[in-house]
Amino acid sequence: MVSETVTIINPTGLHMRPAGLFASTMGKFKSTITIENVENGKPINGKSPMAIMAGGLSCGTEIKITCEGEDEAEALKTAVDLVKSGLGE
Amino acid sequence: MFQGVNASDGIGIGVAQVAVEPDLSYTPNAHGDPDAEAERYNQALNKFVERTRAQAKRMAESVGEEEAQIMVGHINMAQDPFMIDEIQSRIGQGMAAEQAVDEVCDMFYNMFAGMDDPLMRERAADVQDIRTGLMANLLGKEVIDLSVLPPNSIVVVAELTPSMTADIDKDNVVGIVTETGGRTSHSAIIARALEIPAVLSVPNCTTIARTGDTCVVDGTAGQVFVNPSEDELADFRKKAAELAEEKKALEAYRGKETLTGDGEKVLLVANIGNPDDANGALEHDAEGVGLFRSEFLFMDAKELPSEEDQFAAYQKVALRMKGKPVIIRTLDVGGDKEIPYMKLKKEENPFMGYRAVRYCLDNPEEYKVQLRALLRASAFGDIKIMVPLVTCIEEIRDVKKLVEECKEELKAEGVKFNPDIEVGTMVETPAASLIADDLAEECDFFSIGTNDLIGYTMCADRGNDAIAYLYQVYQPAVLRSIKRVITEGNKKGIMVGMCGEAAADPLFIPLLVSFGLGEFSVSAPSVLRTRKIISQWTKAEADALAEKVMKLKTAGEVRECLEANAK
Numbered sequence: 001m002v003s004e005t006v007t008i009i010n011p012t013g014l015h016m017r018p019a020g021l022f023a024s025t026m027g028k029f030k031s032t033i034t035i036e037n038v039e040n041g042k043p044i045n046g047k048s049p050m051a052i053m054a055g056g057l058s059c060g061t062e063i064k065i066t067c068e069g070e071d072e073a074e075a076l077k078t079a080v081d082l083v084k085s086g087l088g089e
Numbered sequence: 090m091f092q093g094v095n096a097s098d099g100i101g102i103g104v105a106q107v108a109v110e111p112d113l114s115y116t117p118n119a120h121g122d123p124d125a126e127a128e129r130y131n132q133a134l135n136k137f138v139e140r141t142r143a144q145a146k147r148m149a150e151s152v153g154e155e156e157a158q159i160m161v162g163h164i165n166m167a168q169d170p171f172m173i174d175e176i177q178s179r180i181g182q183g184m185a186a187e188q189a190v191d192e193v194c195d196m197f198y199n200m201f202a203g204m205d206d207p208l209m210r211e212r213a214a215d216v217q218d219i220r221t222g223l224m225a226n227l228l229g230k231e232v233i234d235l236s237v238l239p240p241n242s243i244v245v246v247a248e249l250t251p252s253m254t255a256d257i258d259k260d261n262v263v264g265i266v267t268e269t270g271g272r273t274s275h276s277a278i279i280a281r282a283l284e285i286p287a288v289l290s291v292p293n294c295t296t297i298a299r300t301g302d303t304c305v306v307d308g309t310a311g312q313v314f315v316n317p318s319e320d321e322l323a324d325f326r327k328k329a330a331e332l333a334e335e336k337k338a339l340e341a342y343r344g345k346e347t348l349t350g351d352g353e354k355v356l357l358v359a360n361i362g363n364p365d366d367a368n369g370a371l372e373h374d375a376e377g378v379g380l381f382r383s384e385f386l387f388m389d390a391k392e393l394p395s396e397e398d399q400f401a402a403y404q405k406v407a408l409r410m411k412g413k414p415v416i417i418r419t420l421d422v423g424g425d426k427e428i429p430y431m432k433l434k435k436e437e438n439p440f441m442g443y444r445a446v447r448y449c450l451d452n453p454e455e456y457k458v459q460l461r462a463l464l465r466a467s468a469f470g471d472i473k474i475m476v477p478l479v480t481c482i483e484e485i486r487d488v489k490k491l492v493e494e495c496k497e498e499l500k501a502e503g504v505k506f507n508p509d510i511e512v513g514t515m516v517e518t519p520a521a522s523l524i525a526d527d528l529a530e531e532c533d534f535f536s537i538g539t540n541d542l543i544g545y546t547m548c549a550d551r552g553n554d555a556i557a558y559l560y561q562v563y564q565p566a567v568l569r570s571i572k573r574v575i576t577e578g579n580k581k582g583i584m585v586g587m588c589g590e591a592a593a594d595p596l597f598i599p600l601l602v603s604f605g606l607g608e609f610s611v612s613a614p615s616v617l618r619t620r621k622i623i624s625q626w627t628k629a630e631a632d633a634l635a636e637k638v639m640k641l642k643t644a645g646e647v648r649e650c651l652e653a654n655a656k
Contacts, residue, residue: 011404011469015208016215017158020165027170048171049162053212054200058397 002076003066005038010086013058016049018087023049025082031069033079038062046079093266093291095311096277098614100329101264101286102305102322103241105298105315110247111230113221115187123181130176130186133226138164141222144255147236151259156279159215160255166212167219172197187227194220207398218252238262243304247295249276259283264306266294266313278365280308282372288313339617343374347609347620349602350627356608357620358414360588364405369613374620377414379536379610380475380588381406383459384421387428393455399462407470414471416536416586416610418515419459419488421445421477440544445478450487460495467507474512475536480520485531488512515588517541522570529581536610537574539589543567562591563647568600568639575604586610593619596651599626603635625656 026033026046033046045051067075145160179189201213225232235256243264265287270276280287286308298315305314305325347357359375363385386394423444436442449456476488513534549559578585586608591597593611641647
């Protein structure tokens with residue numbers, strides 16, 4: 001299991017399009033992907049755009065991404081890079 | 090004739106196609122074989138995804154990539170592992186597929202509908218769309234398919250959902266009528282993007298009009314005529330043909346700079362009321378935004394919008410306008426604009442009372458929320474701050490002091506903003522006009538708000554028909570005031586614009602060219618026409634006309650003279 005904390009930088013937060021991009025990218029990995037809002041610690045399924053959107057993660061929120069499975073290292077790197085890049089915005 | 094909300098301009102004449110939502114009721118508490126139900130659900134989901142994918146493709150071609158993304162979002166949401174798990178686990182416990190889908194959609198609907206972020210609340214409508222699609226597939230009902238309508242169709246529907254709009258074929262649909270929705274609803278935005286005349290919020294339209302009825306949709310006036318007389322129909326046909334001709338001729342001015350007859354460049358921008366209007370401004374070839382009324386953010390809310398909410402809205406406009414100038418007017422509360430949660434006291438004379446900049450300066454902590462949001466958004470485009478209802482120098486100085494305070498705060502927080510953001514005044518009172526020379530030294534720009542300037546100068550309420558003869562931009566007192574503001578602003582080298590209706594008045598434009606107006610801010614659909622009229626006047630011709638007009642003593646004479654010389 002590996003994890004890393006990143007800050008959401010895209011201006012509108014994780015709404016439909018960024019959440020969709022994140023979930024569909026992470027869906028290609030075998031590992032389970034979990035996002036946690038560092039402030040309130042509720043775990044969110046990182047492959048579910050609905051769950052991500054429902055998490056209400058806005059710009060500036062710190063999130064901890066955890067990956068667990070055979071391709072966890074690669075999955076985590078992809079996830080962190082994606083969030084840091086502003087999720088296509 | 091039926092009156093509704095004018096949501097998309099133009100006249101559409103055609104045959105009504107009344108689309109009624111399919112009956113999606115099911116037998117509750119029915120049990121089924123879990124494996125068979127799971128399979129039915131899978132098939133319904135596959136069919137939904139296939140259909141939505143086709144819609145997205147069509148939409149990308151007809152409306153644009155951005156709108157097509159809404160449909161792609163529907164696919165992502167319907168295929169969401171969380172959603173599928175919730176539905177499958179209910180089915181696994183013996184629930185019928187219909188009820189499982191309905192319950193889970195309900196759950197997501199309530200979740201999104203209850204969120205603070207307005208962007209997220211919009212997702213509730215998407216969940217409804219997904220529910221309708223899945224349920225119709227499970228029940229073997231057809232969802233309304235607007236992609237196969239005959240030519241000259243007028244779509245009459247209770248509510249236009251995003252998936253329905255995705256189906257609309259621009260070549261066959263000449264008008265849209267709905268029972269719900271306002272000017273800023275999704276349906277209205279799509280109708281304008283497709284340039285299909287639309288009238289929304291016509292009560293009971295789906296029962297008034299029957300499929301096959303001849304209908305006229307006047308999207309400009311917001312009126313719908315069902316089975317009009319031959320005479321009425323002939324009138325509308327003529328009007329529609331004239332509109333089409335004019336529109337075609339104006340296309341020659343698209344993509345051009347706005348130049349006077351002798352090649353002097355002026356700025357031609359649009360007035361907008363909400364971030365989505367920015368698209369309309371661009372579609373009509375506006376060179377920026379001359380007035381973004383920030384009130385919508387406050388009026389649509391239940392409490393003071395947060396800095397984040399405001400920032401998101403301003404940033405959206407800044408990004409859409411891609412570096413073009415965007416003048417945002419700070420909160421213009423009071424007068425006729427009431428915002429219930431602000432709990433302003435009822436006043437004897439609200440138009441001369443506690444409003445606009447007066448309210449804002451008295452509540453600096455609230456005002457700073459807006460100023461901070463504007464400054465933050467200025468990192469994403471050419472945003473300028475405009476202060477409404479200024480009547481004395483202290484007001485603009487005080488606002489500038491607050492802006493400086495906000496800049497210091499943001500700097501300390503390490504937040505990006507444009508340190509040279511322009512702060513200007515909306516000139517809409519006789520007081521501001523009379524001190525325009527001094528005011529110009531404190532401002533980066535002026536924008537003349539003719540609607541209030543006429544009202545305050547003539548002491549005449551625009552809505553009062555009994556004194557309509559006073560409420561005219563052609564009144565000599567108003568003309569002198571406008572000329573003075575432009576002259577004084579130009580002397581001090583600041584930009585002077587106009588964001589009232591007069592800036593798009595074909596009769597008035599030559600006077601503005603003569604006075605030296607630098608920026609014309611008009612409603613988006615007036616952009617091309619205004620560009621054409623400005624191009625017809627050289628400075629010398631406009632000056633000759635202005636010289637004559639400024640000697641006239643009455644509004645009637647002014648109007649007559651302008652009409653006689655109109656091109």
